[in-house]
Amino acid sequence: xxxxxxxxxxxxxxxxxxxxxxxxxxxxxxxxxxxxxxxxxxxxxxxxxxxxxxxxxxxxxxxxxxxxxxxxxxxxxxxxxxxxxxxxxxxxxxxxxxxxxxxxxxxxxxxxxxxxxx
Amino acid sequence: xxxxxxxxxxxxxxxxxxxxxxxxxxxxxxxxxxxxxxxxxxxxxxxxxxxxxxxxxxxxxxxxxxxxxxxxxxxxxxxxxxxxxxxxxxxxxxxxxxxxxxxxxxxxxxxxxxxxxxxxxxxxxxxxxxxxxxxxxxxxxxxxxxxxxxxxxxxxxxxxxxxxxxxxxxxxxxxxxxxxxxxxxxxxxxxxxxxxxxxxxxxxxxxxxxxxxxxxxxxxxxxxxxxxxxxxxxxxxxxxxxxxxxxxxxxxxxxxxxxxxxxxxxxxxxxxxxxxxxxxxxxxxxxxxxxxxxxxxxxxxxxxxxxxxxxxxxxxxxxxxxxxxxxxxxxxxxxxxxxxxxxxxxxxxxxxxxxxxxxxxxxxxxxxxxxxxxxxxxxxxxxxxxxxxxxxxxxxxxxxxxxxxxxxxxxxxxxxxxxx
Numbered sequence: 001x002x003x004x005x006x007x008x009x010x011x012x013x014x015x016x017x018x019x020x021x022x023x024x025x026x027x028x029x030x031x032x033x034x035x036x037x038x039x040x041x042x043x044x045x046x047x048x049x050x051x052x053x054x055x056x057x058x059x060x061x062x063x064x065x066x067x068x069x070x071x072x073x074x075x076x077x078x079x080x081x082x083x084x085x086x087x088x089x090x091x092x093x094x095x096x097x098x099x100x101x102x103x104x105x106x107x108x109x110x111x112x113x114x115x116x117x118x
Numbered sequence: 119x120x121x122x123x124x125x126x127x128x129x130x131x132x133x134x135x136x137x138x139x140x141x142x143x144x145x146x147x148x149x150x151x152x153x154x155x156x157x158x159x160x161x162x163x164x165x166x167x168x169x170x171x172x173x174x175x176x177x178x179x180x181x182x183x184x185x186x187x188x189x190x191x192x193x194x195x196x197x198x199x200x201x202x203x204x205x206x207x208x209x210x211x212x213x214x215x216x217x218x219x220x221x222x223x224x225x226x227x228x229x230x231x232x233x234x235x236x237x238x239x240x241x242x243x244x245x246x247x248x249x250x251x252x253x254x255x256x257x258x259x260x261x262x263x264x265x266x267x268x269x270x271x272x273x274x275x276x277x278x279x280x281x282x283x284x285x286x287x288x289x290x291x292x293x294x295x296x297x298x299x300x301x302x303x304x305x306x307x308x309x310x311x312x313x314x315x316x317x318x319x320x321x322x323x324x325x326x327x328x329x330x331x332x333x334x335x336x337x338x339x340x341x342x343x344x345x346x347x348x349x350x351x352x353x354x355x356x357x358x359x360x361x362x363x364x365x366x367x368x369x370x371x372x373x374x375x376x377x378x379x380x381x382x383x384x385x386x387x388x389x390x391x392x393x394x395x396x397x398x399x400x401x402x403x404x405x406x407x408x409x410x411x412x413x414x415x416x417x418x419x420x421x422x423x424x425x426x427x428x429x430x431x432x433x434x435x436x437x438x439x440x441x442x443x444x445x446x447x448x449x450x451x452x453x454x455x456x457x458x459x460x461x462x463x464x465x466x467x468x469x470x471x472x473x474x475x476x477x478x479x480x481x482x483x484x485x486x487x488x489x490x491x492x493x494x495x496x497x498x499x500x501x502x503x504x505x506x507x508x509x510x511x512x513x514x515x516x517x518x519x520x521x522x523x524x525x526x527x528x529x530x531x532x533x534x535x536x537x538x
Contacts, residue, residue, distance in 0.1 A: 093514070
């Protein structure tokens with residue numbers, strides 16, 4: 001497992017600590033029921049869940065990012081941030097480049113999806 | 119214990135099937151996945167997430183996944199192999215998969231069965247995500263596995279990654295390292311240039327009299343060109359010699375001599391040949407590599423093969439849309455579109471028609487500095503391909519230590535997303 005919490009100049013793979021942190025995160029913030037959502041059978045909602053799944057590559061399962069990756073699951077302010085990245089108001093290393101690939105409406109639906117993950 | 123019983127046991131243990139008993143009770147479609155990399159593992163996880171009634175079998179011989187991203191840092195010495203590896207056992211149990219821990223021998227498309235040893239595994243839908251195979255046919259002196267092993271490609275993370283690291287460490291102080299880059303398309307466009315940067319950094323720190331020769335079959339650097347050129351010039355100077363249009367003709371792996379079409383013969387102490395690539399053997403042998411007999415054409419709404427219905431191809435084996443790189447991140451993204459298409463149909467919906475996927479790719483240019491390229495891809499319904507979203511995507515302005523921290527976060531999170 002790659003370990004993230006310190007700058008990568010230092011090799012410090014304490015996998016036990018990381019595993020414990022992940023477990024704690026799972027038990028406290030995300031009860032098991034929240035991990036297994038009933039499958040959506042509404043085509044529009046299903047499409048949004050696929051768009052949101054794309055984000056999870058960098059932001060982790062259900063937006064539970066580790067390390068320096070931003071946690072986006074359960075955030076109420078996500079749309080405001082995404083729109084600010086898109087407009088350039090909020091400086092970023094990479095999110096301004098991603099946000100410009102989506103319409104405001106798409107960003108709104110994705111943000112709403114993540115805001116409900118809690 | 120029979121494989122069937124393992125599957126049932128694993129299925130009972132998942133939270134998904136407990137949370138949705140009405141679906142779990144139904145007989146779900148049988149999806150078989152060949153290959154547990156970024157494509158196959160992600161597809162398995164998201165299929166079960168989107169529809170827990172699906173019965174998903176993963177055919178993967180390895181006990182653990184070793185990710186290619188960050189493997190150049192293992193060659194450099196900043197990480198160890200175990201840092202980029204994760205066993206499949208917990209992932210298989212968490213997601214209620216049946217794990218067939220063997221290599222898939224072949225596919226009977228008409229009988230809809232995967233042959234694994236003496237076992238025949240029937241499928242309703244089949245996902246193939248075999249990665250790339252390496253092609254030594256056109257390189258003289260490299261036909262045997264012993265010859266290939268003396269000049270490791272290390273282009274699939276694992277033993278060869280460590281081997282290349284060991285070879286660099288054992289090299290004389292004033293040694294010469296030579297690496298060769300194949301013509302595009304190959305897995306991970308910026309990967310060779312990241313590797314060159316990190317080998318140069320290692321030499322600078324540990325063997326300052328040694329140098330690196332980079333022989334590129336392409337006419338120029340294939341990704342993040344300006345950024346790599348700038349950092350090579352400012353940081354590594356004469357230590358990296360970059361030679362474009364270098365077509366590798368042959369290698370004398372015992373004498374350590376490379377021969378190129380235009381540049382003639384070159385001697386090196388450590389040789390890293392990254393050979394030309396094509397779709398994994400199981401895809402080609404099944405007749406799915408319909409593009410130049412090399413890559414697999416797919417429908418970008420589902421990644422269903424252009425050749426055979428009910429069979430899907432993911433990751434480096436596909437013929438991507440122009441500008442779509444062969445990367446682990448892309449395979450992860452394609453897998454979700456594919457899983458969504460299969461799950462939607464199993465739930466009585468149509469295949470979703472508006473896929474939006476992204477690529478995020480970080481490259482280390484030194485021990486502590488990173489550059490990135492990012493892109494967003496949307497479906498063009500008239501051309502039936504994925505196209506870069508206008509105005510989106512881009513690169514770093516310059517290398518930074520901040521992006522090194524984000525790069526490592528990316529690596530952890532995509533590993534979690536793929537193998538949770």
